[in-house]
Amino acid sequence: MRSGAKVAVVGGVFVVVAGGVGYGGYNLWNGVMGGETSPRSNSAQAPRTGPVTDEEVTTAARDFLAAWAAGEPEKAGQLTNDPVAAGPAVAAYHDGARVSEAVITPGTPTGTTVPFTVKAVITYENVSKPWSYTSRLTVVRGQTTGRALVKWAPSVLHPKLLTAGATLRTGVAKTAPVKAVDRDGTELTAAKYPSLRPVLDTLRQRYGAKAGGESGVETWIDSGSESVPDSPLLVLSKGKPGTLRTTIDAGVQAAAEKAVKGYGSASVAAIEPSTGAVLAVANSPATEFNVAFQGAQAPGSTMKIVTAAMMMQNGLATPDTKVECPSTVLSRGTTFQNLKKFSISDGTLTAAFRRSCNTAFIKAISKLSDKGIADTALGDTARDSFGIGQVWQVGVTASDGSVPESAGSETPASYIGQGKITMSALNVASLSATVKNGGFLQPYLVARELDDREFATAEPLSREVARGLRTMMTAAATAPDGTALRAMSGLASPKGAKTGSAEVDEQETSNSWFTGYSGDLAAAAVVQEGGHGGDSAGTVVAKVLAAG
Incomplete structure (x- = not known):
């Protein structure tokens, strides 16, 4: 040797x-x-x-x-x-x-x-x-x-070499470092806010040159893909960071980090309804994959916000319309049931919403089938009124959500947030933000003027539909039998919410979903195998809304 x-x-x-x-x-x-x-x-x-x-x-x-x-x-x-x-x-x-x-x-x-x-x-x-x-x-x-x-x-x-195309590199960094700050100028670091690590990496890759910094010498993971940010590992000589302002609110972000920390797998996102600004994003565990933005999961009964809007827009019901809510319903060859097979006698659409009655929303299929739009109406409403399925240029990588055309038993399943529907916590938070604001504003993390990117748009909700959705979400959050009452108690008005639980193959316990708004803050959370939406996910959202 x-x-x-x-x-x-x-x-x-x-x-x-x-x-x-x-x-x-x-x-x-x-x-x-x-x-x-x-x-x-x-x-x-x-x-x-x-x-x-x-x-x-x-x-x-x-x-x-x-x-x-x-x-x-x-x-x-x-x-x-x-x-x-x-x-x-x-x-x-x-x-x-x-x-x-x-x-x-x-x-x-x-x-x-x-x-x-x-x-x-x-x-x-x-x-x-x-x-x-x-x-x-x-x-x-x-x-x-x-x-x-x-x-x-x-x-x-x-x-951190997680893909075949990724490699280690040392040299002059491809982009200058950035000092990311929140909306009030507080510095955001991965050490203090672990969930922001992939966000900060992407911001540097996309906007480092625009922030006015100078590159140093570093060792990094080169992802080999433009859609995946590089990951800095070691700084040999420091460059000069440029300052990049984000929409994050450090106080809300800290609350979000703390809220998800108590669960093995949880994500939350918070949005300012009046502007679309993203105020917080947090994941547990905090990994390189930002589940709160990039996740694609069935949203469960939080989807009933969109289903209720679809029903009102197509003249099927108003919040005060009497609707049937039997314990079970047979739709397109498949039997669906309510939690513990509860039923509501002589109830309204608001009662069905606040108690999350699956069968009442699935029964809308028969009337929409008569119009020939049962398989497409939900996707049309999601896209045209809530921006779901359009291209969201948030400033970092984010899922747009998907409500595709359905067929057979997938259609009744989609009306209650199952089937082929996929969303992230950010998408579901935007549902609440749209209701509170009366119209969709695409969520964003950095100003669009920074790179002149195009924002997704949607038609504003009609006054009647917006008022109706707020009425139903308020009932879910405040009525004695509302599924969101416990989580939302103590939060400032105006407030509204919707619970959800999504069944996943090979999971004994459903995923817990919850979305709501209080004042000018909306949020949504998902807790994997968390059970009922009002429990684990509801606790996460309530803590984030309280910080606003």
């Missing part, structure tokens, strides 16, 4: 050190294996079968990490189950990230998974800086050779 690389056991832990000019080109196999069987002779043995043993896990992990640390991409690749992808990726790690030294320390295996710590030095031109992180690998048995091999995934090299 040449000078510049060391292989040793330190305190019972295998450590590989590859340093300086010697990084790459070493044959570390004998030094690493201590004279054990080489890959060539190993391949001559009869292929082994069955689960990998503890010894195989330790050896496979050790050998792969040694080859990686020594800068031997081909050898490292051959120690995985996908050498075609792994070899170039290991080479790109060294060349793209400018790693000049690496110490890789395996931890204690758990089954077939081996955690490890990387302590490296990044060098670009005359600037060097230490860099450390943790990752993990899994050992599997090769399907053809029977050898114990590292199961290849880009995340083995770094946990």
